[in-house]
Amino acid sequence: MGIQIYINNMRILFILCYGWEFGGGETYTRELKKYLINKGHTVKIFSSNNNPNFEHFSDYEFNEINIKPISSILSLFNPISYLKLKNVLKEYKPEIVHIQAIDNQVTSSILLPLKNENTLMTFHSASIFPIGSNLYTGKMNKKYFDKYLYEKIKYRITSFLLHKYVKQFIVPSLYFKNVFENEKFNPISVIHLGIKIDKKIVKDFDNKSILYIGRLEEEKGVIYLIKAMRAIVNKIPDCRLTIIGDGQCKGLLLNSIHKFKLENNIIIKQKIPHFEVNRFYKKSSLLIIPSVVNESFGLVGLEAMSAGIPVIASRVGGIPEWLVDGKTGYLVKPANSKQIAKKVIYLLSNKELIKRMGENARKRAKQFSIEKHVKEIENVYMRVIEKTKL
Secondary structure, eight states, rough: HHHHHHHHHHEEEEEEEEEESSSSSHHHHHHHHHHHHHHHOEEEEEEEOOOOTHHHOOOOOOOOOOOOHHHHHHOOOOOHHHHHHHHHHHHHSEEEEOOOBBBBBBBBBGGGGGGTOOOOEEEESTTTSTTSHHHOOOOOOOOGHHHHHHHHHHHHHHHHHHHOSSEEEEEHHHHHHHHHTTTTTTEEEOOOBBBBOSSSSOTTTOOOEEESSSSOOOGGGGHHHHHHHHHHHHHHOOOOEEEOOOOOTHHHHHHHHHHOTTTTTTTEOOOOOGTTHHHHHHSSSEEEOOOOOOOOOOEEEEEEEETTOOOOEEEEEEGGGOOBBBTEEEEHHHHHHHHHHHHHHHTTOHHHHHHHHHHHHHHHGGGGGGHHHHHHHHHHHHHHHHHHHH
């Protein structure tokens, strides 16, 4: 009887860095909250108040300080988030605390008041590892060497406290399970991310539109997609690439588009709310994920597949766990514009093949439903609660 009570009404607190749609982790957390509430649970979100210009979905927030060098100190250990969380725990009394991210000013200090809580953490990325390390990028990046020692100190503190206070770790892919197990993070469960499967979408693959959705940062490899467009446009002059996102590399990408004289073939649109993404899936024939680092999973690719769109993606991280090479799209070498161009040209030139791959992609995506994901999350919560009761 006790188990049933917890299943029907758990008080859950999510912790993450940003209370707005910064990236996939934030979108995931907001959507997971909705589904858990629909199943009868009470769910609140704790985050910083970063970027007030965007609509926030947090229930509790602490004040972020962006004055250097104070911000550098606070990103190492932040007493502001510690004190705020301590008050939230006292007021809300959660039965489950689920950390979705530790980064920026949501530092390891938030772990100190959690010593008596049923605390879990999902690793959506490798951001806790030192920037520039082989764990974060897949190779040592000398560019970040000046930051490496600071990042290493931060990782040592965070890692120690995570091992001490977190009772269960979750990762979205088998690839990430191996990465974090090697760093002695245990116990650890693999729960693939889930998506909402919409009704069948009727697509017209006559259009020559391809799509990229994501942050415009170096590790996302968008520059290699833009370089690939030179060869693609040479073979398919009416091909159009829509890039949706924002980030530090936006200026570089705009300059490259101008340099390669691709202004008529490539458009960069500002980041849009997640609920608007479907209209771009409906009018696109392909989605490209040109990442050059080891993605934990690649949720946007799975969403595109659910809309009947084949995906061309780098063979990195957890992507091969949902993208079946040659059946639902193609896997290519990272940082390889030539391979991207070759696969795009081949698919856009074969209407029947791209249509068949789109059908395969949709069938594959159905194996990753959000309902299945939420049930697996609930089961992990229950296991943690039951261990505490023993």
